[in-house]
Amino acid sequence: MTLLIVALAIVFIVLTVLVISKTQTLLKGVKGETEQNDDVVDSANNMNGFGLFIFWILSVIGFVWSFLYAKKDFLMAFGDIPTASSVHGKETDFWFWFGMAVITVAFLIVNSVLFYFPLKYRYDKNRKAHFYPHNNTLEVVWTLIPAIVMAGLVFTGLRVWNKVMSDAPKDAEIIEIMGKQFGWQVRYGGVDNGKLGNHSFKLIDDAAGNEFGVDFTDENSFDDFTNSSEMHIPKGKPVLLKIRARDVLHSVFIPHMRVKMDAVPGMPTKFWFVADKSTADMKAELGNPDFKYEIACTEVCGRSHFAMKLILVVDEPADYEKWKKEQKSLLASKPEFLDKVPANLKAKALKYLPSEAPSDSTTASASTSLPTVTSLR
Incomplete structure (x- = not known):
């Protein structure tokens, strides 16, 4: 070349x-x-x-x-x-x-x-030039044909664009992906109802392990779990990515899925799609046992932008549900977050904690709150 x-x-x-x-x-x-x-x-x-x-x-x-x-x-x-x-x-x-x-x-x-x-x-x-000032027919032809062709391309493209950017189906699997220098964090809605709990940037606390700023006053947060090493999605089911950024502009890019959407600080974005080839399908199709889908950042976000990648695993539906059930909720991983749960919701939150007894302070807090909840009812 x-x-x-x-x-x-x-x-x-x-x-x-x-x-x-x-x-x-x-x-x-x-x-x-x-x-x-x-x-x-x-x-x-x-x-x-x-x-x-x-x-x-x-x-x-x-x-x-x-x-x-x-x-x-x-x-x-x-x-x-x-x-x-x-x-x-x-x-x-x-x-x-x-x-x-x-x-x-x-x-x-x-x-x-x-x-x-x-x-x-x-x-x-030996040749004389012919004076040819104007021809209406020719003008119409070379104006009309390109106009029709371009209009056809624009309107077909608009139809596909509207379909791609339409609202996700109601049964879509909702997953949140958050970009920060220089990695991706993923949050799932758990196995109970699949709903993500609320979040707030004011609650972000990396030292405590709450990188997403999950709001534990929302009971939908109790079964949320996170992953920073890979993202799992089901094959054949609509997946809605809720996208946000913590610091600077990033961009979610899944090349094999033709997915690309900017992650903008302070302005949540989204993109939904249906994966129709599992990771195992692609390995077989390519004859490459080491094949992996990848999520990359395509917006220059700093000196380590090149390394901002995440493995994407497309599972068969049954395998995906099995994988979700094996994951430990953020509340189970960090029992100390129970202190942030309102008194009237502590009973619901306790079932997401490990089977072994929680710390004395947590037990005392939960036990003192339960009679109050009963009396209010």
């Missing part, structure tokens, strides 16, 4: 020097500094015409070669490269390549004519 670029650059420089040289000779003739010679003029025009057309042929060859050379690295369905691993990804890929095909055909036609005309209509002393 590098050698081709160098060769084209050399050809371009040589042609430029020749054009400048011949132009200077012609200008001298026009100014009367030298005697005008039709043979010199013909020679210069022939050289320019053939040179430009040869340059275009070489450019097309280089364009085709570079595409064939690089296609092995495309995240598209070419040869051994698999199709997208999400339902919407396949549709967006199709319309991307459809648009690229339309643009490429238009590019080749227009530029082929552009480079052919200097050769076709180069100076000929």
